[in-house]
Amino acid sequence: MTSASDTPPPPAPPLEKGLRGDSVGLLATIALGLASVAPAYSIAVTLGLVTLVVGDLAPAALLLGFVPILLTAFAFRELNRRMPDCGTTFVWNTRAFGPAVGWVAGGWTVLVATVLAMTTLAQVGASATLAFLGLDAAAGSTFAVTAVAVVLIALVVTVAYRGIQLAAHVQYAMLGLQLLAMLAFGVAAFARDGAATPSLSWVSPFAFDDFGSFAEAVLLCLFIYWGWDALITFNEETVDSDRTPGRAAVASTLILLVTYLFTAFAAISFAGTGTGGLGLGKAENAADVLTLLSPTVLGGAASRVVTLAIAVSAVGALLTCAGSSPRSTLSMSAHGALPAAFGRVHPRFRTPAFGTVFFGAAAAVALVLLTLVSADFLGDAILSIGLLIAFYYGVTGFACAWYFRRRLRNSPRDLLVKGVLPATGGLMMLAAFVRSAYDMADPDYGSTSLGGVGGVFLLGVGSIVLGAVVMLLVRTRHRRFFQHGRTAVTTLSVTEN
16 A cells, blocks of 8 residues: 555646536536547448458457557546546646646647548538538539538537537437437348348457558547547536546447447448448448448438438537537646637636637638648548547556556556556557558558658648647747646636636
8 A cells, every 4th residue: 555645646626717517417428429429420431441451350340449449538537537627638648747748749639630620520511411412513512512511610619609508409419310320220231131140250359360450450440439538628517527527438438339339240241341232342332331331221211311410420520529629728728838818718608719719710721721732631631630549549548557656556446447457558559659650651651642751641740740849839938837847737827707
């Protein structure tokens, strides 16, 4: 047992930032977490790619890709119990490793990944909406899709601006439609004549032929689980803020696992992994599995519901992004790490007003600029998100083990959930980061390259390096935060109410 002097002093209770406390409970928090992942969209666009790599072992890849996500969820849960702050990874990594790591890994990297994600979510939501409305010509027009995408960003920003309670109620409806559509698709696929009987060998972690295909498939699967951590940024507005977000994080990841495995088993049972017809081993079928198979599985009219579910899925995730990022910058501003404008809270809606509008505008501008540069460039920007995810999840896993290092001998539970599990998750995530970076440096990876280096690598690693440069500039204006180190996040430096 350790003595009391060996236990790190608790951070000060989270001080009032102006957000509306006790606004949402456990169920609403889980809904926000699930919606931020865009489950219908994520499985639709990822399952085919995974199947191309490992065939009918796609469910095994989904299961193995879930392991580091679950271990990271334990890290988020334990750190949130100790430090319930809407700044989440920014605050936790700062407390563990200091302000530089906290600002870059816990703040900047998360925000860049979210803005990039918002661009693709808006684009997917726009094209799926136009397709659902039968406007196929518009859905194939870059201008029309981009224009509708900007309108969608404006709509979700308006909802996010007006408060978390309204956002949660909207998410209930959108999430319900997604889960219902995926359930209907799965049940119908299993019931179709000729559907293969699912095999336990499809989830065997020992059936992969080589490490390269195994690693590539698992890395692809990391993307479809990413986003659940957005729910933690609402922790200061939840009931029982030190426990509810952590429970919701673990629950949402488990729900995602079950949903994805069910859908994957159904799709593979119905279509198989061959290279002919609707087979998932055919490269032309990989882009959107649900949209491809739904007309045959559900029939023409019912399949349109799946198209709507994908549109709703993307818009729901976009809405959560529009709410989570401003809360991260609210915390960074409140602790003196960003300009005071990001700390302004609307007096009526109790939301980070400036930050919400800022991130909506940033996502819209990024979407338009990347589209103007090249559609391929936008695609590579989306692929680079995987690097950013693995980086900040990995650092956070190690932050948990390091922060609680003096408490790990207190009990077997502390050793396991505060040390072993988070550190293992962090190691797996950073290993995924290194492997991904190595693969993405190849000029043939993705659609663009510069100087013999893959564009995806340049965008992913380049974003992190750019964050370090921006941090040096910010440091000249916010010396107090960077000088006081780990203790800077225990009290508010700026109060904006």
